[in-house]
Amino acid sequence: MTTRVEAVGSALLDLVMPRECVVCGAPGLAVCRSCERRLVSQPVVQGPGISRGDLTGADTCVPVRCAGWLTGDLDTVIRAWKDHGQRAIAHPLCRLLSGVIAADLSRNVNGHAPAAPRPVLTAIPATDRARWNRGEDIVDRLASLTARQLATNGVKAAHHQILRVTRTVADQRHLGAADRRENVRGVFAVRCAVQAPVVVIDDVVTTGATIHEGVAALTRAGMHVVAVVALAHTVMNGVGK
Numbered sequence: 398m399t400t401r402v403e404a405v406g407s408a409l410l411d412l413v414m415p416r417e418c419v420v421c422g423a424p425g426l427a428v429c430r431s432c433e434r435r436l437v438s439q440p441v442v443q444g445p446g447i448s449r450g451d452l453t454g455a456d457t458c459v460p461v462r463c464a465g466w467l468t469g470d471l472d473t474v475i476r477a478w479k480d481h482g483q484r485a486i487a488h489p490l491c492r493l494l495s496g497v498i499a500a501d502l503s504r505n506v507n508g509h510a511p512a513a514p515r516p517v518l519t520a521i522p523a524t525d526r527a528r529w530n531r532g533e534d535i536v537d538r539l540a541s542l543t544a545r546q547l548a549t550n551g552v553k554a555a556h557h558q559i560l561r562v563t564r565t566v567a568d569q570r571h572l573g574a575a576d577r578r579e580n581v582r583g584v585f586a587v588r589c590a591v592q593a594p595v596v597v598i599d600d601v602v603t604t605g606a607t608i609h610e611g612v613a614a615l616t617r618a619g620m621h622v623v624a625v626v627a628l629a630h631t632v633m634n635g636v637g638k
């Protein structure tokens with residue numbers, strides 16, 4: 398991961414240096430239109446659904462949908478955005494997410510009124526450490542841009558940062574599934590509840606421990622989470638290769 402100085406430096410360079418596509422090197426955009434089209438055309442990956450059973454007593458699952466596997470070009474693009482300070486990549490990424498969300502909402506339509514009219518998009522919040530390193534909560538910004546992109550495409554959606562982080566957590570990267578679950582247990586609290594259906598936005602889903610905690614906090618506060626939508630799902634145990 399880059400330091401805060403490197404992240405800010407890279408963001409400043411974005412302003413003065415000609416850009417090239419982080420995937421193919423074509424001059425112009427940080428992700429060229431051709432590479433963006435390839436990312437958009439990838440099949441959506443279904444993550445591990447989050448059972449509401451242990452949260453509300455209802456035997457239903459919150460679907461988890463990712464725009465692709467965290468591999469190849471999508472991995473390159475997400476790393477450039479997250480770890481190398483190329484913040485302009487939030488724009489193609491918000492178009493990627495808005496496509497997944499719009500498809501998800503239309504799946505619920507089924508010839509009738511949408512099941513989730515005017516959803517509120519809310520991000521899994523950054524830890525203080527991540528926000529400091531990157532200079533901002535980049536997933537929250539992505540959620541905000543995605544809501545605007547949906548509105549541009551005729552899908553009414555709002556954005557609120559509903560969740561907050563209540564304590565520090567250990568770096569998850571080297572933890573197994575059980576340790577991750579323990580590491581993030583009870584880590585989120587709700588700032589203010591909303592009445593509208595909620596779509597949770599995250600960057601990368603690995604074991605699902607973090608999004609489970611986010612959905613649990615929202616559900617305990619009486620909110621209805623209709624879906625979790627993320628950029629990518631980590632390839633684990635050879636699955637997805």
Ligand SMILES: [Zn+2]
Binds near residue numbers: 420430431432
């Ligand atoms: Zn390209």
